[in-house]
Amino acid sequence: MEYSPDIIEIVGLDTRFGRHVVHQDLHLNVKKGEVLTLVGGSGSGKTTLLRQMLGLEQPAKGHVKIFGRSRYNCDYSLLKNVRNRTGVLFQQGALFSALTVYDNIALPLRELRILDEQIIHDLVMIKLNMVAIEPEHAYKMPANLSGGMIKRVSLARALALDPELLFLDEPTAGLDPELSESFVRLILDMRKELDLTIVMVTHDIDTLVSLSDRIAVLAEKKVIVTGTLEQVRSYSHPFVESFFKSVRKKFQHTDNRELSWKTGPMPS
Numbered sequence: 305m306e307y308s309p310d311i312i313e314i315v316g317l318d319t320r321f322g323r324h325v326v327h328q329d330l331h332l333n334v335k336k337g338e339v340l341t342l343v344g345g346s347g348s349g350k351t352t353l354l355r356q357m358l359g360l361e362q363p364a365k366g367h368v369k370i371f372g373r374s375r376y377n378c379d380y381s382l383l384k385n386v387r388n389r390t391g392v393l394f395q396q397g398a399l400f401s402a403l404t405v406y407d408n409i410a411l412p413l414r415e416l417r418i419l420d421e422q423i424i425h426d427l428v429m430i431k432l433n434m435v436a437i438e439p440e441h442a443y444k445m446p447a448n449l450s451g452g453m454i455k456r457v458s459l460a461r462a463l464a465l466d467p468e469l470l471f472l473d474e475p476t477a478g479l480d481p482e483l484s485e486s487f488v489r490l491i492l493d494m495r496k497e498l499d500l501t502i503v504m505v506t507h508d509i510d511t512l513v514s515l516s517d518r519i520a521v522l523a524e525k526k527v528i529v530t531g532t533l534e535q536v537r538s539y540s541h542p543f544v545e546s547f548f549k550s551v552r553k554k555f556q557h558t559d560n561r562e563l564s565w566k567t568g569p570m571p572s
């Protein structure tokens with residue numbers, strides 16, 4: 305069997321919905337341990353690409369390899385193995401509204417069918433603690449949580465099975481700046497504690513700058529450029545120029561600071 309050093313490898317991918325071509329000859333790789341951020345205009349096919357990486361959708365052409373194995377034509381046990389090694393925070397509120405916070409996080413653990421309820425209880429409480437949710441909120445329904453709490457509980461559920469690979473689709477969308485910043489800190493702390501690879505989609509420049517190791521830009525139905533913030537923002541393309549305009553403004557006098565963001569404390 306072919307071994308791929310990348311956690312995800314996408315080669316020559318085409319996606320169509322009827323006559324609507326979303327991706328054409330798209331290539332992308334995700335390296336172990338990195339945070340790769342996918343940016344692109346609305347409708348450029350970012351969520352669809354994540355769904356294909358997760359195996360929820362099949363491309364018309366090309367291949368998606370995950371953990372060195374093909375995403376398609378694989379048997380059920382392999383699919384299950386891949387699923388247990390990945391966590392996902394969906395763009396649209398991902399919690400089951402009929403289940404409590406506790407049961408939402410317990411769900412993937414119960415699906416394993418090998419853990420007893422006492423262990424599940426302890427694991428749920430550990431995950432809640434990781435995302436800074438007090439135990440007293442465990443028995444609340446999602447409808448009674450704030451937007452920021454829903455994001456954090458969704459993250460706790462995504463982390464339930466201690467994944468190696470985490471997908472975050474617009475993790476800070478709809479959060480006010482303070483909540484976004486605390487969410488970003490949470491992810492940074494988590495990266496230190498767990499050996500995580502993260503594929504993230506975001507429109508939010510602060511989130512992108514604070515978390516990304518590499519950025520991939522989706523435009524014209526493909527990934528037009530992949531690289532560090534410096535490399536990507538100097539790439540000449542109208543989408544890149546308009547997207548990163550605000551970064552330029554924000555950092556025009558503080559060029560060294562943005563580099564320290566990733567390792568040092570967040571600027572106030």
Ligand SMILES: Nc1ncnc2c1ncn2[C@@H]1O[C@H](COP(=O)(O)OP(=O)(O)OP(=O)(O)O)[C@@H](O)[C@H]1O
Nearest residue numbers: 321324326344345346347348349350351352353395
């Ligand atoms: N199941 C589907 N059936 C038909 N069209 C679809 C389907 N899923 C996505 N699309 C179309 O594919 C395109 C890409 O959608 P996608 O949700 O991946 O975009 P996106 O980049 O995530 O956008 P946003 O930034 O708004 O979240 C859109 O034009 C969308 O309407």
Ligand SMILES: [Mg+2]
Nearest residue numbers: 350351352395
């Ligand atoms: Mg989307």
